[in-house]
Amino acid sequence: MIEHLPTAFLAFSPFTLMIMLIATFGGLVVGAIPGLTSTMAVAMLVPITFGMSMDFSLALLLSVYIGAISGGLVSATLLNIPGTPASVTTTFDAYPMAAAGEAGRALGFGVAASFVGTLLGVSVLAFAAPLLGRIALTFNAYEYAALVIFTLTCLISLSGKSLTKGILAACLGILMSLVGLSETDNIARFTFGLDRLEAGFSLLPVLIGMYAVSQILDDTAGIHTPFKIAKANFTVRDFVQVTREMTGSVWNLFRSSVIGVAIGILPGIGPNVASIMAYSKAKSASDRPESFGTGNPDGIIASEAGNNACIGGALVPLLTLGIPGDATTMMLLGAFMIHGVQPGPLLLRDQPDLFLIVLVALLISAAFMLLLQMFCIRALIRSLLIPRYILYPLILGMCVLGCFALNSNMFDVWVFLCMGILGYMLQRLDFPLLPLILGLILGQMTERNLSAAWLMSGHSFWGIFERPIAMGFLLVAVISVVFSLRSRKKQQQRMHTA
16 A cells, blocks of 8 residues: 555645645634534535545545634633534633633643644554455455444434434434335335435435534524633744643543544544543543643643544544444545445555545644644634624525535425424434434445345345354444443433432
C-alpha cells in the first residue's frame, strides 16, 4: 500500500488544498454555532459532491467533519452552550475557566487536545483498517449476518431514556428500508401503488431531512434570541503556554484518545458518548475529582481529545466493513454510494489509493484546524453573532437544492421535507433518531445476508455456528446486550435514588 502514497499526494493540488482550508474553516463555524452539527454540515454537502471526483469529494467532506467536531469547543467555552453534542462535557470546565477571565487558556487546552486526539485517531485508522480489511476478506454471508446482528444490538445503548422507544424507532427504520422491490424475488413491498416507491427511499434525503429539518424546527423557539458571549482573548502565546502545561496531562490525553477511538469503532455510538466516557474516566482517575466542573484543564482535555479521536475510530468500520461508525459517517457512506463506491474490505484491496487519500485528507485537515483556531479564533467568535433567522433559511434552501440535484426529481425533495417533519415529531415524543437511521441503513444488509446464510446452509442457520469468526460476533453481541441492559438498570437505579 505504501507504493500508492505518491498517487495519493498527487490528488491534493493547490486548488484542492485551498478548498480544504475553506471547508475546514466552514466546519469550525458550523461547529461553533449552537444547533448546527457536523452531521448536518456533511449532509448538506454530500448531494453537492455528485458532480465532483471521489478524491475531491472526500477531501471536502472530511475537512468539514474535522472542523465541525472541533469547532464545538468555541461556543462551549464562551457561551456555556455546546456547539455540537460532542462538546457537552467541554462546557463543564471550559466555561467556568472562561468566566474566571481565562477564556484564552481554556480555548488553548481545547484546541491542543482536539489536534492530538485527531492525530491519534488517524494513526489507529492507518494501522487497524488494513489489518481488519484483510480479515474481512475472509468473510462470507455467515460472518456478515453475525456482524449485522452484533451491530443491531448496539441499538440498546443508543435508545436514550426509553429502551422501548429506541427499539420501536429501529423497527421503523428497518421497515422503511424494506420499501420497494425485494432484492431476492423482485416483489414490490409497502409501495401502496406508487411507482416512485419501487426504488425505495433514497438514503440521503431521509438522512438530511431527519437531521437538518428536525434540528432547525426544534431550534425555532429561540431563533430571535442573540447569544451572550464571554470575553475571549486567545493568542498564539496562550497556546504555547498551554502546551507546556499539558506535559503533566499526557496520560490523560492518551487515555481519553484511546477511549474515543474505541467508542468510534463501535457502530452507531458517536463522539458525544466518547467525550462523556473520557471525561468520566478522567474525573474518576484524578487526585482532585472535586475540582472537575470548576475549571479543571483535565476536564477540557479529556472531552476534546475523546470526541476528536472518535473521528478516526468511526471511519474504521465504514472503510473496512461498510458499516458507519456514527451519524456523520452515515452521511459519508451516502457520498461513497452516489459515486458508485462500496466501502468495505474490497475497497482497501482494489482501491488502496482511495484509502490513503482519506488518511492524507484527515492529516491535512487536522493541521488546518489547528492553524485556523490559533490565528483566526476571532473570526470564529464573530460567527456566533450571525442571526439564526438569516442562517436557517439559507441552510434549508441548500438542503432542498442538494436533494433535488441528487436524482433531478421533486420526489426526493418531498421525501426530505416529510422525513424532516417526521424526525421533528419523533424527537418531540422523545424517540431517538439514531436507532431509526441505523435501522434504515442496516435493514437491507440484514435481509441480504440472512437470506444468503439461509440458502448456504440448506434452509437452516446452523452453519453460522460452525464459523469461528461468526460465533465470535454472536458472542460479543450477547455480551453487548447483557452489558447494556445492566448499565441501563444501574443508571435507572441511580436516578430513582437521586
